[in-house]
Amino acid sequence: MKKFLLSMIAVGFVLTGCNSNTNNKTDDSGNSSASIAKVEVKDGLNVPFTADSIEMKITEVSSSESVNEAEKPKQLITFSVEYKNIGTQDKGMGAIDFQLVTDKKDKTYNVTEEMEAFGGVLKPEESATGKLYYLIGTGEKPTKLEYAPTDKTLKTWDLQ
Secondary structure (H helix, E strand, O other): OHHHHHHHHHHHHHHHOOOOOOEOOEOOOOOEOOOEOOOOEOOOOOOOEEEOOEEEEEEEEEEEEEEOOOOOEEEEEEEEEEEEEOOOOOEEEEHHHEEEEEOOOOOEEEOOOOOOOOEEEEOOOOEEEEEEEEEEEOOOOEEEEEEOOOOOOOEEEEEO
16 A cells, blocks of 8 residues: 555656746636745755765755645655765765755754655765655745764755
8 A cells, every 4th residue: 555655656746747946826716726945956056075985966956746645735855866985985875864954943854755765885986876855844945955874964055
């Protein structure tokens, strides 16, 4: 059942597309649908950052309308990440190391469990890519993406 729901969410994501514009639609009855935040990295995309012998960069950001398992409207914020082990030992890296902060009283979100997350061990000089998926409330605006593999935040990307 859970795989079916995840498949349906993935299909819904593909059908709605990756829209990065702010939308505030009004239907024929005059009811306004939820606003989708336009999200961009202030420092720009493809700017490398290195922590603990892992070089990473955000290569793409998108936002779209989605629903969660409870069928409630949400915003789906997606980040594409490229990362490489530039050290001499195996290193672990995963989506769980990132958190999204929004403007709603600095609310913090972990990656959603409703979408596939990346993670694993990289051998020296091995590279990989992955996506970070966050389902946030309608009307919320992402303000920061944080990389915190431990209790300490090592990198913060400011969003606009």
